[in-house]
Amino acid sequence: MFVFNVKGGGGNPPDVGTIFYESQKKNNKLVKPEAIQKHDQIEEILNAEPFLSSIEIVEKCFRPQNHSHVVAFGGGVKEKDLQSGTFSKAKLLSMLRSTREENKYLNEENKSLHDRLSTLKDEIKEIRKMKEFFAAQQPRVRAATLPVSTE
Known part of the structure; x- marks a missing residue:
């Protein structure tokens, strides 16, 4: 649902930087210093290497990914945490x-x-x-x- 609300123009999905910003913002700006630092790092990688896929950018910024974790949305959230009401x-x-x-x-x-x-x-x-x-x-x-x- 989140990704659909911040879509880029023409039906294209937003980039990792936009997703990270939208998931971490409070009152339309980043508040936490580590969030600001990570966002700057993501933007820097996007500008320097625009050919990288989203997962490659995430792995450069956050470390190689384990598929049971959700990245860039508060970190450390496991899949089973999202399924508590099932x-x-x-x-x-x-x-x-x-x-x-x-x-x-x-x-x-x-x-x-x-x-x-x-x-x-x-x-x-x-x-x-x-x-x-x-x-x-x-x-x-x-x-x-x-x-x-x-x-």
């Missing part, structure tokens, strides 16, 4: 299974309610037709039941 695979599978079962139940209930609503709509249509039929018959019934005058 669940085991078995727990995730169990959660997935229960979520799927709940979704299946809710979908069945939704279908049942939808079918019931459809049935009720059909019944209302039938009642309206019957009401219209009886309303149309009403004048004929009144005429037939009116008392006949014998005068």
Whole structure:
């Protein structure tokens, strides 16, 4: 997420100096003397040897890298430190299974309610037709039941 927020122009990723600066800044400037020194060192290497890859620049400034450490973001942070809130695979599978079962139940209930609503709509249509039929018959019934005058 961080790297995407400080992208260079044209969709190119930022250089190591920019990443280091953005990760170490406070109030838009570097505060710690060692951070200022490292940033200057990175910028110096970038200017002197622009053909080096990002990992080569990092290794020149910070030492050869061990893949279990995250560099230039506070140093010494291990991968397992970043995964503190994760669940085991078995727990995730169990959660997935229960979520799927709940979704299946809710979908069945939704279908049942939808079918019931459809049935009720059909019944209302039938009642309206019957009401219209009886309303149309009403004048004929009144005429037939009116008392006949014998005068």
